[in-house]
Amino acid sequence: MARAFLAIVLHDLSLAWRRRGSALSSLLFFIIVCSLFPLALGPEPQQLRTLAPGILWVAALLASMLSLSRLFVQEHADGSLEQLLLSPHPLALLALAKTCAHWLTSGLPLLLLTPLLAQQYSLPAAPALLLAVSLLIGTPVLSLVGAVGAALTLGVRGGAVLLCILVLPLCTPVLIFGVGAAAAADAGMSVLPQLSLLGACLALALFLCPLATAASLRIAME
Amino acid sequence: MSRAFPPPHTLAAAPARRQASRWLAYASPVRFYPLAGRMAPWFFAAAALFALAGLWVGFFVAPADAQQGEVYRIIFIHVPAAWMSMFIYLVMAMYCALALVLRTRLSSMMASALAPTGAMFTAIALVSGALWGEPTWGTWWVWDARLTSELLLLFLYLGFIALESAIDEPRRAERACAVLALVGTVNLPVIYFSVRWWNTLHQGASVSLTAAPSMAHTMLAGMLLMALACWMYAIAVALVRVRCILRERGLAGAVVEGRA
Amino acid sequence: MGPASAGAATADTALRAQGLSFSRGGRRVFEGVGFELHAGQLLQLLGANGSGKTSLLRVLGGLLPADEGELCWGGEPVRSGEPEFLQAVAYLGHANGIDADLSAAENLRFAARMAGVDDSPARVTDALRAMGLDPASRAPVRTLSQGQRRRVALARLALLRRTLWLLDEPVSSLDAASGERFFAQLADHLRQGGMAVVATHELLPGASQTLQLQG
Numbered sequence: 001m002a003r004a005f006l007a008i009v010l011h012d013l014s015l016a017w018r019r020r021g022s023a024l025s026s027l028l029f030f031i032i033v034c035s036l037f038p039l040a041l042g043p044e045p046q047q048l049r050t051l052a053p054g055i056l057w058v059a060a061l062l063a064s065m066l067s068l069s070r071l072f073v074q075e076h077a078d079g080s081l082e083q084l085l086l087s088p089h090p091l092a093l094l095a096l097a098k099t100c101a102h103w104l105t106s107g108l109p110l111l112l113l114t115p116l117l118a119q120q121y122s123l124p125a126a127p128a129l130l131l132a133v134s135l136l137i138g139t140p141v142l143s144l145v146g147a148v149g150a151a152l153t154l155g156v157r158g159g160a161v162l163l164c165i166l167v168l169p170l171c172t173p174v175l176i177f178g179v180g181a182a183a184a185a186d187a188g189m190s191v192l193p194q195l196s197l198l199g200a201c202l203a204l205a206l207f208l209c210p211l212a213t214a215a216s217l218r219i220a221m222e
Numbered sequence: 223m224s225r226a227f228p229p230p231h232t233l234a235a236a237p238a239r240r241q242a243s244r245w246l247a248y249a250s251p252v253r254f255y256p257l258a259g260r261m262a263p264w265f266f267a268a269a270a271l272f273a274l275a276g277l278w279v280g281f282f283v284a285p286a287d288a289q290q291g292e293v294y295r296i297i298f299i300h301v302p303a304a305w306m307s308m309f310i311y312l313v314m315a316m317y318c319a320l321a322l323v324l325r326t327r328l329s330s331m332m333a334s335a336l337a338p339t340g341a342m343f344t345a346i347a348l349v350s351g352a353l354w355g356e357p358t359w360g361t362w363w364v365w366d367a368r369l370t371s372e373l374l375l376l377f378l379y380l381g382f383i384a385l386e387s388a389i390d391e392p393r394r395a396e397r398a399c400a401v402l403a404l405v406g407t408v409n410l411p412v413i414y415f416s417v418r419w420w421n422t423l424h425q426g427a428s429v430s431l432t433a434a435p436s437m438a439h440t441m442l443a444g445m446l447l448m449a450l451a452c453w454m455y456a457i458a459v460a461l462v463r464v465r466c467i468l469r470e471r472g473l474a475g476a477v478v479e480g481r482a
Numbered sequence: 483m484g485p486a487s488a489g490a491a492t493a494d495t496a497l498r499a500q501g502l503s504f505s506r507g508g509r510r511v512f513e514g515v516g517f518e519l520h521a522g523q524l525l526q527l528l529g530a531n532g533s534g535k536t537s538l539l540r541v542l543g544g545l546l547p548a549d550e551g552e553l554c555w556g557g558e559p560v561r562s563g564e565p566e567f568l569q570a571v572a573y574l575g576h577a578n579g580i581d582a583d584l585s586a587a588e589n590l591r592f593a594a595r596m597a598g599v600d601d602s603p604a605r606v607t608d609a610l611r612a613m614g615l616d617p618a619s620r621a622p623v624r625t626l627s628q629g630q631r632r633r634v635a636l637a638r639l640a641l642l643r644r645t646l647w648l649l650d651e652p653v654s655s656l657d658a659a660s661g662e663r664f665f666a667q668l669a670d671h672l673r674q675g676g677m678a679v680v681a682t683h684e685l686l687p688g689a690s691q692t693l694q695l696q697g
Contacts, residue, residue: 007592015584156388166402176417212404
């Protein structure tokens with residue numbers, strides 16, 4: 001089973017490398033959105049610094065939604081998803097593997113860019129780093145919950161927008177805790193409560209979401 | 223050549239049928255259709271009675287509040303609607319769980335029938351909250367914990383309805399919405415907790431629609447009566463709607479074809 | 483019937499279907515389907531387009547749930563997603579199930595790894611050569627023709643070493659020569675104790691049983 005898990009992760013990573021245009025475009029979307037807000041809100045450093053965690057988190061959320069809408073689409077179209085469903089390995093495990101690979105190609109680059117983008121918002125180094133840590137724990141939850149949405153809306157009319165409608169409300173707790181952590185760091189307070197809440201969300205999502213994704217994939221393929 | 227064996231047993235809930243009570247027999251859509259038609263008017267009548275009683279208590283019997291005057295009376299609509307919006311979501315999720323586990327189509331149809339009513343009560347809660355907020359605090363919208371949670375709950379309902387209308391194949395739509403409703407249910411406590419936490423973090427002990435005036439017994443009675451009225455209404459409307467769904471999917475049975 | 487064995491078919495392993503029916507969109511696609519298939523046998527599904535051949539194959543593979551009826555593998559009833567059964571099944575539908583951005587060899591290596599069989603380059607090379615493809619090619623499958631892509635999918639079948647082959651119009655986009663090559667491979671598979679359910683339009687020589695679906 002571990003061999004199959006690793007096989008899928010490596011396979012999806014090499015596929016993402018071949019199609020690196022798509023992965024890079026969602027990253028570019030993230031950067032552009034982050035640059036839009038100062039243009040809209042004005043360049044005053046103190047205001048930007050206060051708003052930075054919220055803006056960066058919402059931008060990360062939207063960029064994740066964009067990349068999630070492509071999660072199972074190609075496999076569904078060329079029949080590879082069928083083959084996965086017929087594999088003797090537990091489908092939840094395979095779904096988890098695909099979600100992992102997705103996070104490695106979309107969530108991880110996002111959070112690596114965050115300290116850089118935080119400079120646009122005059123966020124000092126320590127809060128910027130903690131913002132990245134909150135994204136480190138939070139973006140996997142986005143990938144996990146989003147995978148359920150992607151499986152539910154597979155092949156459906158208007159799938160990408162529908163995915164956003166379904167998944168964004170479910171992600172509000174992660175947003176609240178993640179921004180709370182970064183804001184607390186900027187105010188010099190303890191971030192432990194928020195990070196542990198984020199960790200709890202991650203643990204719950206790791207347990208439940210692959211099962212829900214597997215059920216949704218079977219439903220989508222019926 | 224094809225050899226047709228008689229089916230040894232169906233893959234459906236065969237053991238359940240063996241110990242079937244009268245109730246389980248009504249899980250058959252054809253049986254349920256006329257039953258729903260007979261029950262609905264009674265629930266509408268009950269709803270009307272409870273509503274009359276509740277509104278009378280709320281608007282005439284309960285005393286005016288010292289601080290908020292007459293405006294607070296909107297609580298008799300706002301709070302029952304909010305209660306019902308949450309209650310209906312839980313009932314929906316229960317039907318969805320039944321639909322996934324037992325593979326009964328009627329359960330998912332009941333869930334689909336309840337969704338628009340649940341969304342309506344959520345909207346009523348939001349609008350009545352706004353109507354309460356404006357005279358009391360001068361703004362049409364207040365980001366308090368309850369209103370924000372109701373807003374997110376409205377999004378969950380609308381997402382359910384959107385997913386159902388986007389999928390063409392009825393069986394897939396039912397099962398996909400069932401998974402969505404269950405995921406939403408697990409998420410609901412997390413959402414409520416996080417919104418409450420967010421609210422206390424940002425606003426402290428300031429404006430809150432949950433800071434209702436101290437509950438006189440009459441006020442509580444009024445709210446309970448209105449809640450019962452909403453509940454009866456929700457059941458009645460769900461029964462009517464599920465009949466429409468049954469007709470739409472052609473499961474209402476041959477008896478129906480003659481009727482208008 | 484003896485206990486199920488994962489892997490090569492013994493004399494006891496049989497695929498038995500009884501009373502299978504399936505409806506979709508208010509239409510009865512097929513009903514009362516039953517058959518028994520043993521090692522070395524080929525069941526051919528015949529029928530016009532829309533007669534339910536694809537649906538029956540998907541029901542056999544567990545992708546679709548049957549409304550009624552029973553499916554047994556080696557004497558044990560098959561539940562949806564049961565690993566013992568899936569370990570013995572290789573399915574090929576209308577879609578090829580291969581990634582267009584990887585090369586043929588990479589696709590086969592991934593399939594072998596997922597199936598838990600030996601993914602050595604030698605085996606992959608043999609499988610590709612047997613279907614007349616160039617094993618050394620690093621070109622993505624996207625650049626191959628429809629027929630060549632189908633051949634990659636067919637090459638995967640032999641590589642996986644599964645007992646039961648469920649094939650939906652396997653040679654539909656192939657020329658006569660490639661089709662012959664595949665049927666030779668199918669005959670090999672049956673000779674070694676495998677079994678197959680194949681949906682096609684025309685009658686195959688060497689079919690032990692046929693099932694005509696009315697639709």
